[in-house]
Amino acid sequence: NAGVTQTPKFRVLKTGQSMTLLCAQDMNHEYMYWYRQDPGMGLRLIHYSVGEGTTAKGEVPDGYNVSRLKKQNFLLGLESAAPSQTSVYFCASTAPFAGYTFGSGTRLTVV
Amino acid sequence: AQTVTQSQPEMSVQEAETVTLSCTYDTSENNYYLFWYKQPPSRQMILVIRQEAYKQQNATENRFSVNFQKAAKSFSLKISDSQLGDTAMYFCAFETGANNLFFGTGTRLTVIP
Numbered sequence: 001n002a003g004v005t006q007t008p009k010f011r012v013l014k015t016g017q018s019m020t021l022l023c024a025q026d027m028n029h030e031y032m033y034w035y036r037q038d039p040g041m042g043l044r045l046i047h048y049s050v051g052e053g054t055t056a057k058g059e060v061p062d063g064y065n066v067s068r069l070k071k072q073n074f075l076l077g078l079e080s081a082a083p084s085q086t087s088v089y090f091c092a093s094t095a096p097f098a099g100y101t102f103g104s105g106t107r108l109t110v111v
Numbered sequence: 112a113q114t115v116t117q118s119q120p121e122m123s124v125q126e127a128e129t130v131t132l133s134c135t136y137d138t139s140e141n142n143y144y145l146f147w148y149k150q151p152p153s154r155q156m157i158l159v160i161r162q163e164a165y166k167q168q169n170a171t172e173n174r175f176s177v178n179f180q181k182a183a184k185s186f187s188l189k190i191s192d193s194q195l196g197d198t199a200m201y202f203c204a205f206e207t208g209a210n211n212l213f214f215g216t217g218t219r220l221t222v223i224p
Contacts, residue, residue, distance in 0.1 A: 033212070042115075042202060042214040090156060099146055100212060102156035 003027065006091050006103035013081040013110045021076040021106050023091030029101075031094050032074040033058075034066060036087040037105070043090060049074055081110045113138045115203055117215035124193045125223050131178075132188045132218045134203030143207045145179065145186045150217075151199040159201070162186065193222045 004025045013019055023032065030051050035043040045058030049068040063085060065077045074093075078085060088107050092100040115136045124130035136145070147159040162170045162179050170177050174194075178187045186205075190197055203215040 040216055042216045044214075045212070088154065092156075099144075099158045099161050100156075101158075102148075105154045105156075 004091055004093055004101050004103040006089075006106050008106060009104065010107050011109070013078075013108065015081060015083060015110060017081050018077070018079050019081065019108075020078075021089055021091075021108075023074045023076070023093075023103060024072055025074075025091075025093040025101070026072065027093060027095075027101065028071070029093035029095055030071070032068065033092045033094075033100070034064070034074065034076045035090045035092065036060065037090060038087050046076065046089075081108075083110045086110045113140075113205075113207065113211070113213050115205060115213050115215035117201075117203055117218050119218045120216075121219045121221070123221040123223055124190075126193055126195060128193055129189060129191045130193055130220065132190075132201050132203075132220065134186045134188070134215055136184050136186065136203070136205050136213070138184070138205065138207060140207040143205050145177075146204045146206070146212075147175070147177070147186075147188045148202045148204060148214075149197075149199045150202065151196075156202075160188070190220075195222050195224060198222045 007022045033048040034046040047066040049055045052071040055066045067075045088105050091103040094100045143164045145162040149157045149159045160172045174191045176189045200217045202217045206212045
């Protein structure tokens with residue numbers, strides 16, 4: 001049982017480049033989330049989805065877009081990467097109040 | 112505003128001893144869930160224990176237990192018989208709905224041999 005799988009695990013981008021982070025879950029969860037983790041700030045919600053075809057903004061959505069075309073996948077896109085987006089990104093999925101299952105994270109560096 | 116405060120950025124404990132990590136939160140909601148997550152150096156976020164706010168009984172999971180004080184909005188984690196593998200960042204979090212999981216800034220715990 002893979003749980004939540006994130007790809008890639010590491011990436012270095014140049015300022016202005018674009019990329020997509022992929023999150024896949026095999027638990028049939030309706031809810032999926034993208035967080036970023038920065039030193040001393042805990043995890044902050046970027047975007048989330050409460051079901052296939054739906055997305056919503058979280059606490060820090062600027063500079064990111066998401067799509068949930070299939071229930072098991074949640075994509076996070078950076079259209080024009082900036083150094084401020086250097087962070088560790090976590091995807092998570094859940095059934096309500098069941099506790100979130102997290103992926104292993106993606107370390108992104110924007111130079 | 113809904114916030115989670117972990118006032119201990121770093122803690123250490125001798126192997127086999129007991130340590131308590133503190134967490135306070137603020138919410139106007141009446142129905143919510145509380146969690147402790149562990150993040151070892153591998154970076155994986157691992158659910159340690161969860162507590163339903165409407166339950167008075169404190170949750171226990173093997174060596175991990177919580178002291179939940181709803182009126183004081185306090186949710187501390189006690190780790191008994193600390194092991195080297197407990198070395199990690201610990202995050203307190205609470206959830207008021209499926210789209211609202213709020214995290215504290217974490218406590219870095221080091222277990223000393």
